[in-house]
Amino acid sequence: xxxxxxxxxxxxxxxxxxxxxxxxxxxxxxxxxxxxxxxxxxxxxxxxxxxxxxxxxxxxxxxxxxxxxxxxxxxxxxxxxxxxxxxxxx
Amino acid sequence: xxxxxxxxxxxxxxxxxxxxxxxxxxxxxxxxxxxxxxxxxxxxxxxxxxxxxxxxxxxxxxxxxxxxxxxxxxxxxxxxxxxxxxxxxxxxxxxxxxxxxxxxxxxxxxxxxxxxxxxxxxxxxxxxxxxxxxxxxxxxxxxxxxxxxxxxxxxxxxxxxxxxxxxxxxxxxxxxxxxxxxxxxxxxxxxxxxxxxxxxxxxxxxxxxxxxxxxxxxxxxxxxxxxxxxxxxxxxxxxxxxxxxxxxxxxxxxxxxxxxxxxxxxxxxxxxxxxxxxxxxxxxxxxxxxxxxxxxxxxxxxxxxxxxxxxxxxxxxxxxxxxxxxxxxxxxxxxxxxxxxxxxxxxxxxxxxxxxxxxxxxxxxxxxxxxxxxxxxxxxxxxxxxxxxxxxxxxxxxxxxx
Numbered sequence: 437x438x439x440x441x442x443x444x445x446x447x448x449x450x451x452x453x454x455x456x457x458x459x460x461x462x463x464x465x466x467x468x469x470x471x472x473x474x475x476x477x478x479x480x481x482x483x484x485x486x487x488x489x490x491x492x493x494x495x496x497x498x499x500x501x502x503x504x505x506x507x508x509x510x511x512x513x514x515x516x517x518x519x520x521x522x523x524x525x526x
Numbered sequence: 527x528x529x530x531x532x533x534x535x536x537x538x539x540x541x542x543x544x545x546x547x548x549x550x551x552x553x554x555x556x557x558x559x560x561x562x563x564x565x566x567x568x569x570x571x572x573x574x575x576x577x578x579x580x581x582x583x584x585x586x587x588x589x590x591x592x593x594x595x596x597x598x599x600x601x602x603x604x605x606x607x608x609x610x611x612x613x614x615x616x617x618x619x620x621x622x623x624x625x626x627x628x629x630x631x632x633x634x635x636x637x638x639x640x641x642x643x644x645x646x647x648x649x650x651x652x653x654x655x656x657x658x659x660x661x662x663x664x665x666x667x668x669x670x671x672x673x674x675x676x677x678x679x680x681x682x683x684x685x686x687x688x689x690x691x692x693x694x695x696x697x698x699x700x701x702x703x704x705x706x707x708x709x710x711x712x713x714x715x716x717x718x719x720x721x722x723x724x725x726x727x728x729x730x731x732x733x734x735x736x737x738x739x740x741x742x743x744x745x746x747x748x749x750x751x752x753x754x755x756x757x758x759x760x761x762x763x764x765x766x767x768x769x770x771x772x773x774x775x776x777x778x779x780x781x782x783x784x785x786x787x788x789x790x791x792x793x794x795x796x797x798x799x800x801x802x803x804x805x806x807x808x809x810x811x812x813x814x815x816x817x818x819x820x821x822x823x824x825x826x827x828x829x830x831x832x833x834x835x836x837x838x839x840x841x842x843x844x845x846x847x848x849x850x851x852x853x854x855x856x857x858x859x860x861x862x863x864x865x866x867x868x869x870x871x872x873x874x875x876x877x878x879x880x881x882x883x884x885x886x887x888x889x890x891x892x893x894x895x896x897x898x899x900x901x902x903x904x905x906x907x908x909x910x911x912x913x914x915x916x917x918x919x920x921x922x923x924x925x926x927x928x
Contacts, residue, residue: 455748457786459581480749482756484788484794489749508782515751517674517744517876518804520704520863525804525830525840526769526874 448495453479453512454488458505461486467505474499527782534835535808543630547594547605547612549619550626557601558723560624563601564594567615572596572603604631640835640912644860650833650882651712651855656886657728660927664729664887669714669765670758671880672751673706675699675738675779677864680707681719691757692738693750702742702861708872709769710736711862713880714887726861728884729925731891735763740770756785759796764890764897766791767883768800768825769876771817779847780821788824795897801824801875802850803842812918813843821848826902829920830856830878835912837919841875844918851902852909853920885925 454476458467461483466486468478476492489512500509518524551557565572572594575584588595592606604613609630616628642650652658675692675698676683690699701707714734715727737754740746751770758766788798803817819825829850830838837843838857844850856878863870882905889896889904896904909922 453747453749455752457783461790480753482752485752485756485790486757487752487756487783487787489752507786510783512748512861513772514748515740515746515772517703517705517740517770520744520872522870522872524874525838526705526708526872526876 449493451491452494453491453520454497454500454509455506455512456488456490456500458486458488458508459507460505463505464488467503470503470505474503476500527720534822543609543632544605545609545612546631547609547616547628548631549603549605549616549628549653551601551603551624552626553601557598560619560622561596561598561603563619563624564596564605564615564629567618568594569607570594581913583607584904591867605817612759637846640833642833642855644724646722646724648724649860652725652728654799654833654855655728655881655885655925656927657885657909658725660888660892662888662891662928663731664884664891665731667732667765667887667890668735668761668763669732669767669887670730670737670761670763671710671713671736671755671767671883672737672739672754672758673705673709674703674740674742674914675701675706675711676736676746677701677862679705679859680862680865680868682711682715682862686716686734688734688736689761690736691754692712693753693757694738694741696748697738698739699736699738701738701864703740703744704870705744705769705876706736706738706740707864708870709767709876709880710734710863712877713884715768720868721842724860728881729887732884732887735761737882746770751786752884755791755798757927759791759794764796764887764901765883766796766798767880768798768819771801771803771878773803773805774818774821774846776816777846778814780823781818782821784819785824788819788822792824792898792902797826797830797858797886797898797901799879801879802829804874806840806842808837808839813845815846816842816844816848821846823848826851826882827921828875828879828882829853829878830873830875830888831912831915831920831924833858835924836917837915838875841919846923849918850919850921851926852905852922853912853915854878854925880926885927888927
């Protein structure tokens with residue numbers, strides 16, 4: 437039981453990459469500041485697309501989502517192409 | 527080790543005989559004599575146009591009975607009764623000295639209809655989309671390909687002005703994996719420098735922007751991809767081609783992140799096209815939903831077709847929350863790959879996607895008003911439905927060049 441609780445706590449402390457979109461692209465810098473105040477290490481601020489990225493503990497996701505000015509927030513995923521081969525659809 | 531399909535293997539499109547024999551007779555008197563003789567040799571009397579009713583009815587009635595048709599105006603007969611019998615009759619007429627020439631009658635097809643094939647001048651994708659006959663090249667249009675980069679020293683690109691950037695930490699734009707050079711080539715390669723290589727670039731005059739967002743192993747972070755979109759928008763690109771994605775689950779909603787970005791891009795006059803994904807296996811009637819990010823409503827989802835005009839067996843369909851918007855050539859697509867191989871034939875919706883990007887560039891050049899949503903609307907308005915293919919699989923149909 438204790439181990440499970442510890443594991444759960446560790447899980448929420450794991451660092452992850454977040455992707456955040458904002459309601460107002462003009463106000464993206466202020467959202468970046470709010471993210472940093474939460475403890476997110478902001479990596480990229482992309483004003484044209486209205487997207488911010490940063491790293492921080494998984495547990496911050498719900499707080500990020502609730503921040504004023506934030507439209508969507510989630511963990512980052514990745515993409516992987518299949519091996520380049522004539523018989524494998526690309 | 528044998529390397530698969532380093533060059534296109536053009537399909538040989540043999541003429542298809544109808545079974546009748548087409549015979550041309552001497553015009554001066556010879557034809558009348560020949561028709562008389564022909565009449566006496568046939569079990570089924572010939573149909574002489576326009577002896578019975580209209581010409582259309584006569585031809586239809588003759589075809590129904592596999593009967594011989596005589597066209598007196600042109601001194602021509604199509605001799606029915608099967609290929610062996612028609613050859614024998616034609617030879618007998620030839621012996622009589624009445625025949626100018628004789629050959630099998632062949633089925634004729636409307637130009638531009640499937641099946642298509644690579645030939646010495648162009649790939650089948652260019653024929654199918656009409657890019658090879660277009661008056662436009664994409665000149666003045668900025669087209670971005672977000673992928674594994676490009677081999678800048680490839681003979682087909684070494685003298686080309688290509689704006690490029692790498693968003694993959696520690697890697698230059700140079701393409702090691704090969705996927706990016708193939709996709710960029712389909713979208714916008716110029717005339718190939720090697721001899722005996724067909725034209726394979728849809729929009730050879732487009733300004734090519736290449737962002738490396740997938741690393742040398744073909745993997746990529748979403749943020750690098752979004753950064754690539756941002757870069758393309760900053761550079762004023764009118765079209766972004768993304769042959770990448772991830773499989774989605776049944777009824778999985780589209781990702782609002784990509785929808786927001788693509789909607790912004792459309793608003794800014796930039797069309798994003800993406801591969802629909804290759805997770806289907808139609809041999810078992812299994813059709814997978816459109817991948818993400820192609821399933822976002824403001825991203826044009828591209829399905830892949832084969833050279834016979836049918837949906838590719840691997841191509842995802844509009845069965846979930848995201849529809850297929852258009853289709854393009856995806857199977858057996860010949861394009862460039864990094865040195866030393868230079869060229870390779872690959873299949874997938876990744877190959878279909880840059881066809882659409884290239885066609886979009888041709889349309890964008892044809893009319894400066896065709897940008898963003900209007901460019902989207904034009905592509906779907908002129909897309910061609912394909913016989914026997916459903917909208918669920920190919921959307922509005924095969925993209926067509928102006």
